[in-house]
Amino acid sequence: MFELDKWQEIYSTVKKNKLRTFLTGFSVAWGIFMLIILLGSGNGLENGVRENFRGGAINGVWISSGLTNMTYKGMKVGRQIRFTNEDYKALKQTVPGYDRISARLFMGNILTSYKNNYGTFFLSPCHPDYGIIKELTVIQGRFLNNIDIVDFRKVAVIGEKVKDALFKAPDTVAMGKYVNINGVLFQVVGVFRDFSRNDHEQQRIYIPISTAQRVFSGNTVINQISFTTGNATQLEADAMVRIARTTLSTKHMVDPADSRAIEIWNKSEDVRRFNALFAGIRLFIWIIGIGTIIAGVVGVSNIMMISVNERTKEIGIRKALGATPASIVFLIVQESIVITAFAGYIGLVLGIGLLELVSKNLPPSEFFRNPEASLAIATGATILLIIAGTIAGLIPGSKAARIKPIEALKDE
Amino acid sequence: MIRIRNIHKSYTTGQNSLHVLKGIDLNVEQGDMISVMGASGSGKSTLLNILGILDTYDQGEYLLNGLKINKLSEKKAAQLRNKMLGFVFQSFNLISFKNAMENVAMPLYYQNVKRKKRNLIAMEYLDRMGIRDWAHHLPSELSGGQKQRVAIARAMITNPKVILADEPTGALDSVTSLEVMDQLQEINKEGITMIIVTHEHDIAARTRKTIRITDGMITDIVNN
Numbered sequence: 093m094f095e096l097d098k099w100q101e102i103y104s105t106v107k108k109n110k111l112r113t114f115l116t117g118f119s120v121a122w123g124i125f126m127l128i129i130l131l132g133s134g135n136g137l138e139n140g141v142r143e144n145f146r147g148g149a150i151n152g153v154w155i156s157s158g159l160t161n162m163t164y165k166g167m168k169v170g171r172q173i174r175f176t177n178e179d180y181k182a183l184k185q186t187v188p189g190y191d192r193i194s195a196r197l198f199m200g201n202i203l204t205s206y207k208n209n210y211g212t213f214f215l216s217p218c219h220p221d222y223g224i225i226k227e228l229t230v231i232q233g234r235f236l237n238n239i240d241i242v243d244f245r246k247v248a249v250i251g252e253k254v255k256d257a258l259f260k261a262p263d264t265v266a267m268g269k270y271v272n273i274n275g276v277l278f279q280v281v282g283v284f285r286d287f288s289r290n291d292h293e294q295q296r297i298y299i300p301i302s303t304a305q306r307v308f309s310g311n312t313v314i315n316q317i318s319f320t321t322g323n324a325t326q327l328e329a330d331a332m333v334r335i336a337r338t339t340l341s342t343k344h345m346v347d348p349a350d351s352r353a354i355e356i357w358n359k360s361e362d363v364r365r366f367n368a369l370f371a372g373i374r375l376f377i378w379i380i381g382i383g384t385i386i387a388g389v390v391g392v393s394n395i396m397m398i399s400v401n402e403r404t405k406e407i408g409i410r411k412a413l414g415a416t417p418a419s420i421v422f423l424i425v426q427e428s429i430v431i432t433a434f435a436g437y438i439g440l441v442l443g444i445g446l447l448e449l450v451s452k453n454l455p456p457s458e459f460f461r462n463p464e465a466s467l468a469i470a471t472g473a474t475i476l477l478i479i480a481g482t483i484a485g486l487i488p489g490s491k492a493a494r495i496k497p498i499e500a501l502k503d504e
Numbered sequence: 505m506i507r508i509r510n511i512h513k514s515y516t517t518g519q520n521s522l523h524v525l526k527g528i529d530l531n532v533e534q535g536d537m538i539s540v541m542g543a544s545g546s547g548k549s550t551l552l553n554i555l556g557i558l559d560t561y562d563q564g565e566y567l568l569n570g571l572k573i574n575k576l577s578e579k580k581a582a583q584l585r586n587k588m589l590g591f592v593f594q595s596f597n598l599i600s601f602k603n604a605m606e607n608v609a610m611p612l613y614y615q616n617v618k619r620k621k622r623n624l625i626a627m628e629y630l631d632r633m634g635i636r637d638w639a640h641h642l643p644s645e646l647s648g649g650q651k652q653r654v655a656i657a658r659a660m661i662t663n664p665k666v667i668l669a670d671e672p673t674g675a676l677d678s679v680t681s682l683e684v685m686d687q688l689q690e691i692n693k694e695g696i697t698m699i700i701v702t703h704e705h706d707i708a709a710r711t712r713k714t715i716r717i718t719d720g721m722i723t724d725i726v727n728n
Contacts, residue, residue, distance in 0.1 A: 097619055104601045409597045412558060413658070414586020414614040416579045498558045501597055 102427045105399065116395040117435030120388035120480075124436040124473055127381030128443025128465050134377050136451075136463030138370045143461060145363060147288025151191075151321045152225050153333055154357045155183075155340070161352035165345060173344050173353045177305075177312040183319065186339045187332050191322030194219035195314040197304055204297065205272045206258040213254050214296045215273060217304030223249075225318050226286070233267050233282035240300040246307070248278035252285050253294040273297065276307055321360065333358050382476075389432070389480045396428050396488035400495075407492050408500020417493035424492050428485025429478055436477035440470060505665060505697045506532040506555060511564035513550055524550045525561070526720040534665070537689070537698040539708040542717035548701050549670065551717065555699065556589055556668045557581045569665050586614050590659025590696075592688075594671035596651040598643040598658075604630060604650075605639040608657045615662065622661075629657035633687065649680035656687060666697040673707055685710050 106113045157173040180195040187193075199215035222228075223235035231252065240247050248271060250258075255266045270277040278299060286293045305312060319336075321329040333356055337348060346353040400407070407420055447463045456462065513525040524547045532538060542548040553559035554566065557573060566573040568588060576584070590611075591597075598607045605626045612622035630636045633653040635646075643651055652672060659667050669688065673681035685707060692698045700711060708714045709728050716724035 097613060108601060405597070406599050409599060410610070410614075411582060412556070412585060412591050412597075413611045414582050414662075416582045416614075418579065419614065496558075498553050501558075501593060 098423070098426055101423065102430050105403075105427060106431070109399070112395055112398075113431060116388075116392050117431055117438075119391040120385070120432050120435040120477070121439035121442070123381070123385035123388040124439030124477065125443045126384045127377075127473060128440060128469070129446060130377040130381055131374075131469050132443070132447040132463040132465045133460075134370070134373050135465070136460045137373070139462045139464075140456065140458060140460040141366060141370075143456075144458065145359070145366070147286050147290075147293060148226055148359065149192075149224065149320045150359060150363045151324070151329065152318055152359045153321060153329075153336065154316065154318045154359070155336060156316045156355050157344075158352050158355055160346055160350055162347040162350040164347040164350070167345065171353070173346060175314045175317060175340075177314060179340060179343060180314060180317055182339050182343060183317060183336055187319065187336050189322060189324055189328060190319040190332060192221035192224050193317070193319040194222035194225055195301055196222060196316040196318070197301055197309065197313070198315040199304065199308065202274045202297075204254070204258065204274075206266075206269060207263070209258045209260055211254065211257045211295075213251070213257075214292065215299065215304075216296050217299050217301040217308075219301055222298065222318070223284070225320055228284040228286055230282050230284050233280070235282055235284065236298060236300055241302045244303045244306055245300060246276065246278045246303055247281045247300065248273065249282040249284055249298045250280055251294045251296050252283055253291075254297060255280075255283050257295075271297075273299070274308065326360070326364070329358070329360055385476065385480055388435075389484045392428055392432055392481070392484040393487055396424060396485055397491065399427075400424060400488045400492045403492070404495055404500045407495045408497040411495065412497045412501060420493045420495075421486070421489040424489035425482055425485035428488070429481035432481030432484060433474075433477050436473070436480075440473055444470065505534040505536070505569055506530065506699075507565075507567040508555075509565040511551075511554065511566065512562045513547075513554065513559075514562055524720050525554075527564070528717075528720075528722060530715070530722065532666075532697055532699065534697055535692070535695045536713065537692040537711045538700070538713040538715060539711040540699065540701045540715050540717060541703060541705075541708050543703075546717045547720040548717045552668055552670055552699065552701050555666075556591060557585050582614075586611055586662060588665045590662065590664040590667040592652070592655050592659050592667060592669035592672045594674035596643070596648075596655045596675070598651060598654060600643055603640050603642055604635065604646065604654045607643065607654055608661055610658060611662045625661060626657070629661050630654070633657045647680075648676050649683060652676060652680075652684050653687065656684070656691070660691060660696070664696065666699065667691065669698065669700040671702055672700060673702070673704065681707065 157175050160169050160171040160173065163169055177195065184193055195218065197217040199217065201212040202215040204211055204213050218236070219241065220236045220238055223230065228235065235249055236247070239245070250266065258271060259266045259269070266280045266283060269280050271280060301314070321332055324332065337354060337356060340354050341348045341350070344353070410420065444465050447465055451462050451464060508528055508530045511525050511528040515522045515524060528551060540548045540551065550559065554561050557576065599610070605623055608626035608629055609622040612625060627636065627639060630639050633656060635650050635653050638646060638650055643654070646654065672688065673684055676684060688698060688700070689710065700707070702708055712728060714726045714728060715722055
């Protein structure tokens with residue numbers, strides 16, 4: 093089907109009309125170029141925003157307390173709400189179907205030392221489930237466990253950056269060593285890595301919350317409770333959040349509508365909103381991109397139409413010599429596909445090239461990182477081009493097939 | 505070889521109907537060489553188009569080599585033209601961006617003959633027409649006589665039953681005209697039936713039989 097002859101045929105017509113072919117090809121190349129740039133930028137935007145969601149399960153629910161903002165049952169606004177272990181237990185009992193749950197204390201930046209190395213690191217006592225809720229990767233040893241909590245063990249899981257700061261050469265082994273946290277010795281049982289975007293989340297130390305309450309705070313106050321919703325559907329997850337709010341607001345005599353007193357961040361809701369937004373953006377980009385390509389395709393079709401008009405006589409001769417209508421359609425369609433695909437491919441390569449260039453040289457920001465056109469996009473664009481080329485060739489092709497040899501061959 | 509009975513053909517333009525052929529009967533035997541003469545508008549070109557399966561007829565019967573030619577699909581018509589017929593035109597009708605050899609080889613392309621093979625065959629026919637040395641020239645680089653020889657080679661390459669020539673010498677000077685006619689006569693001697701439309705008497709005189717058409721009817725058949 094694609095023998096040398098057909099290529100020569102196309103080559104000879106293209107050679108005859110260099111400028112015309114170039115201009116047509118350019119419009120297609122431009123269309124694809126724009127589509128790739130738009131899609132790549134869309135991906136860059138998406139990657140940038142998605143990066144903010146890293147470090148923490150996407151089905152996590154985070155609850156913290158604050159000052160009341162609404163009067164309730166005769167109590168004035170501005171009341172400080174504080175969670176305690178009781179709230180943690182209450183949620184464990186009332187929230188149906190949660191997967192993991194942990195309370196957390198915020199101890200702030202605490203002076204920590206090992207031998208002569210000092211640093212201040214954010215100390216964050218928590219339950220063992222927190223490692224999963226926060227999606228920490230333990231690279232040495234283990235995370236906290238239940239026995240640590242029950243036995244009030246003085247153990248610590250430190251961030252990779254903490255380890256680097258405290259355990260300098262030649263004494264780089266942290267596991268099993270005792271670090272001095274605010275005057276109390278804790279044994280290092282694990283080192284973790286946090287893939288969050290924020291550097292300071294690497295500089296944390298996690299210890300059992302029970303130990304921290306006994307050694308440091310001396311009470312049962314906690315600052316945050318977080319849980320994951322497991323495989324719950326959107327509706328079930330929303331129900332869990334609602335029940336958690338009801339439980340806490342009843343216990344603390346807070347208006348259930350007071351979202352300042354009991355602040356709940358349902359991450360899956362944000363993820364959902366974000367996904368919907370980017371689905372919208374992607375659709376928008378495809379519409380614009382395809383619109384641009386259609387403009388190019390109409391250009392190709394137009395040029396092929398002119399070409400068919402100019403080649404009326406040639407087509408008449410071919411038909412007189414035995415060309416079937418199908419072979420004439422194929423001749424025109426193939427030429428159209430070749431022009432479209434070739435020009436489009438150039439646009440594709442240039443577009444991806446520019447994205448690579450930007451990706452390499454532009455520092456990733458909060459809103460934009462790694463603009464990329466995936467293989468799927470490139471494949472999709474290629475298929476689109478071939479379809480577009482076929483469509484662009486079909487109308488002129490069928491017009492060519494309808495040419496009557498006797499009219500085409502009339503001597504002027 | 506060609507047998508037509510009572511062929512009628514009208515062209516309708518708007519409300520006017522133009523009755524071009526008004527009942528043509530004609531027998532052409534295999535190996536015959538006939539000329540068709542007539543004033544312009546007499547219907548001789550229309551007759552040639554019908555014989556060449558380039559046009560349809562309204563009424564009558566046309567048998568080409570025993571095959572009934574009527575209401576064929578475009579595809580079938582194209583295949584028949586390719587296998588059975590060769591065309592020679594007044595204005596040569598060569599494809600301008602293809603060289604002489606490629607032009608000659610074109611009918612074989614539509615028989616799916618491989619490129620190398622058909623170019624080889626094309627060279628043989630160009631050789632027979634005495635223009636082998638011009639095989640790689642574009643039509644624009646050839647003289648009128650050379651162009652018509654290329655066209656004749658193209659008409660012959662499929663080894664057709666019938667060659668239809670529409671004013672083959674119309675664009676040539678008298679010396680070249682005679683040379684081209686010599687070659688057509690040579691081809692005819694090999695048994696290929698030849699029908700030549702012309703308005704030149706000395707050309708017609710070199711065929712075996714001359715048919716005169718006036719107002720869509722055969723008015724005279726002369727054996728030369």
